[in-house]
Amino acid sequence: MDFKKIGIIGVGLMGGSLALAIKERFPQVSLWGYARKPSSYRRIKKLAFLDRVSTDLAEVVKNSELVVIATPVFTIIDYFKKISPFLKKGAVVIDLGSTKEKIEKEAKKILPADVYFVGCHPLCGSEKSGANYARRDLYKESLCIITSKNKKPAKFIKKFWEDLGCKVKFLSPQEHDRILSLISHLPHLISFSLTEVVPEDYFRFSLPSFKDLTRISLSKAELWRDIFLSNKKNILLDIDNFINVLKKFRKLIREGKGEELREFIEEINKKHRNLMKDGGCY
Amino acid sequence: MDFKKIGIIGVGLMGGSLALAIKERFPQVSLWGYARKPSSYRRIKKLAFLDRVSTDLAEVVKNSELVVIATPVFTIIDYFKKISPFLKKGAVVIDLGSTKEKIEKEAKKILPADVYFVGCHPLCGSEKSGANYARRDLYKESLCIITSKNKKPAKFIKKFWEDLGCKVKFLSPQEHDRILSLISHLPHLISFSLTEVVPEDYFRFSLPSFKDLTRISLSKAELWRDIFLSNKKNILLDIDNFINVLKKFRKLIREGKGEELREFIEEINKKHRNLMKDGGCY
Numbered sequence: 228m229d230f231k232k233i234g235i236i237g238v239g240l241m242g243g244s245l246a247l248a249i250k251e252r253f254p255q256v257s258l259w260g261y262a263r264k265p266s267s268y269r270r271i272k273k274l275a276f277l278d279r280v281s282t283d284l285a286e287v288v289k290n291s292e293l294v295v296i297a298t299p300v301f302t303i304i305d306y307f308k309k310i311s312p313f314l315k316k317g318a319v320v321i322d323l324g325s326t327k328e329k330i331e332k333e334a335k336k337i338l339p340a341d342v343y344f345v346g347c348h349p350l351c352g353s354e355k356s357g358a359n360y361a362r363r364d365l366y367k368e369s370l371c372i373i374t375s376k377n378k379k380p381a382k383f384i385k386k387f388w389e390d391l392g393c394k395v396k397f398l399s400p401q402e403h404d405r406i407l408s409l410i411s412h413l414p415h416l417i418s419f420s421l422t423e424v425v426p427e428d429y430f431r432f433s434l435p436s437f438k439d440l441t442r443i444s445l446s447k448a449e450l451w452r453d454i455f456l457s458n459k460k461n462i463l464l465d466i467d468n469f470i471n472v473l474k475k476f477r478k479l480i481r482e483g484k485g486e487e488l489r490e491f492i493e494e495i496n497k498k499h500r501n502l503m504k505d506g507g508c509y
Numbered sequence: 510m511d512f513k514k515i516g517i518i519g520v521g522l523m524g525g526s527l528a529l530a531i532k533e534r535f536p537q538v539s540l541w542g543y544a545r546k547p548s549s550y551r552r553i554k555k556l557a558f559l560d561r562v563s564t565d566l567a568e569v570v571k572n573s574e575l576v577v578i579a580t581p582v583f584t585i586i587d588y589f590k591k592i593s594p595f596l597k598k599g600a601v602v603i604d605l606g607s608t609k610e611k612i613e614k615e616a617k618k619i620l621p622a623d624v625y626f627v628g629c630h631p632l633c634g635s636e637k638s639g640a641n642y643a644r645r646d647l648y649k650e651s652l653c654i655i656t657s658k659n660k661k662p663a664k665f666i667k668k669f670w671e672d673l674g675c676k677v678k679f680l681s682p683q684e685h686d687r688i689l690s691l692i693s694h695l696p697h698l699i700s701f702s703l704t705e706v707v708p709e710d711y712f713r714f715s716l717p718s719f720k721d722l723t724r725i726s727l728s729k730a731e732l733w734r735d736i737f738l739s740n741k742k743n744i745l746l747d748i749d750n751f752i753n754v755l756k757k758f759r760k761l762i763r764e765g766k767g768e769e770l771r772e773f774i775e776e777i778n779k780k781h782r783n784l785m786k787d788g789g790c791y
Binding site: 350351354370406407409410411413414415416417418419420421422423424425426427429430432433434436437438439440441442443444445446447448449451452455456459462463465466467468469470472473474476477480481483485488489490492493494495496498499500501502503 | 632633636652688689691692693695696697698699700701702703704705706707708709711712714715716718719720721722723724725726727728729730731733734737738741744745747748749750751752754755756758759762763765767770771772774775776777778780781782783784785
């Protein structure tokens with residue numbers, strides 16, 4: 228990679244881990260991080276992931292060949308506007324947002340014509356947030372989805388992720404948002420809802436299964452608000468489909484249809500065995 | 510413990526693990542297991558957990574001071590009838606069923622007046638089933654709930670579980686079923702429903718969060734049919750309450766109420782932090 232300067236906006240779990248991974252793989256690059264507030268400036272400085280930390284956005288973006296935006300979805304779109312005046316001609320802008328259709332659309336609308344945008348979504352992360360949890364191996368073996376079609380820069384960014392240890396898959400923004408809605412957004416909404424519905428004084432009886440289902444209820448509110456609102460069409464559809472399955476269970480239980488209930492669960496058991504066989508993407 | 514003979518009916522994951530734990534702690538006891546079918550007879554024999562395996566229920570139950578029934582809920586109730594003619598006077602019968610109100614009621618109705626029944630539910634297990642997965646440490650550090658009030662035998666059985674490494678808590682069958690419906694039964698129904706709603710070809714994108722939420726979708730159909738049907742009142746109520754939370758999310762997302770959505774998720778984050786603080790029961 229022949230980048231001399233990379234600017235990272237949003238040095239949290241994802242951005243911080245990316246900084247560590249880049250520094251390990253490309254030690255020659257000058258890595259800049261943007262800190263919006265003096266408090267985060269001090270915190271990021273102290274963690275020493277980056278060569279330079281600045282509270283001046285222009286300073287971070289100017290002359291960067293690659294600008295990475297690793298914030299919640301609507302904040303990403305805000306930064307498209309804020310960084311546009313400072314972007315170097317031919318620079319590549321990537322984001323790590325969890326929904327892609329809205330971001331791709333706004334990038335096209337807002338970013339200058341002489342820069343390249345490549346939408347990325349590395350399928351990794353944690354229910355924990357903040358640079359304190361950053362790990363240099365967060366991206367290793369994970370799947371990164373690229374949703375942009377501009378051939379040369381997308382191919383280049385594919386190589387960038389592969390150099391950091393990711394597998395890369397191209398999907399359209401629409402396909403991405405459809406799949407992620409079911410695989411990630413609905414599960415988070417379910418976990419939040421389960422935590423909400425259980426009285427707090429029952430928690431002391433919680434079993435491994437309950438803990439597994441509610442682990443991601445810790446996931447950051449601002450991040451998930453933006454994901455739900457920017458993938459509204461899909462998540463509303465999936466909530467409805469999910470409620471329909473719950474209602475099917477409800478009906479079988481209420482009517483005491485033991486045989487049908489057993490058959491229904493057996494089909495689900497079988498489907499789940501196929502999930503385990505595939506092993507997922509990581 | 511001064512038992513000379515213990516009979517186990519249902520040598521699967523729970524019954525098999527109990528056999529291993531008893532054998533380790535009380536090697537002097539003569540441990541008998543009942544195998545309903547010749548195929549399970551051969552399988553259980555081969556695993557060599559027990560001193561004697563028999564396909565003759567009378568032989569297993571006769572002279573046993575303790576009879577353990579470790580099968581799905583409605584099968585437990587069937588065994589109350591089947592074992593009654595063979596039970597020794599003063600014998601203690603326990604079950605490991607996941608719902609307790611129905612079982613306690615039927616035990617009182619069916620079992621002879623000169624034996625003692627103590628309803629037990631050790632809060633451990635796995636999505637895997639069968640004696641092949643039995644482990645001698647399954648019960649260690651786990652919480653066992655006792656739902657019977659007959660003082661002397663319940664106290665005696667409390668000591669039995671404690672000797673095997675469990676913590677013990679007494680709850681009424683009603684309290685037990687109310688709590689478990691939310692902490693265990695609803696989460697299983699949610700996991701089944703999520704696996705059902707996701708198209709199989711999306712599984713290759715599955716993330717750790719999705720895997721965590723669907724892990725228990727492998728749980729045995731017959732077992733869970735019985736749990737849902739024997740805890741009908743509670744689970745129907747909890748499905749409704751859960752759907753209401755999903756609908757609250759749905760409304761906030763549909764109407765684009767970003768601020769309320771963030772606040773709602775933040776409250777849930779906070780509640781979840783308390784769950785982690787308590788550390789659950791294990």
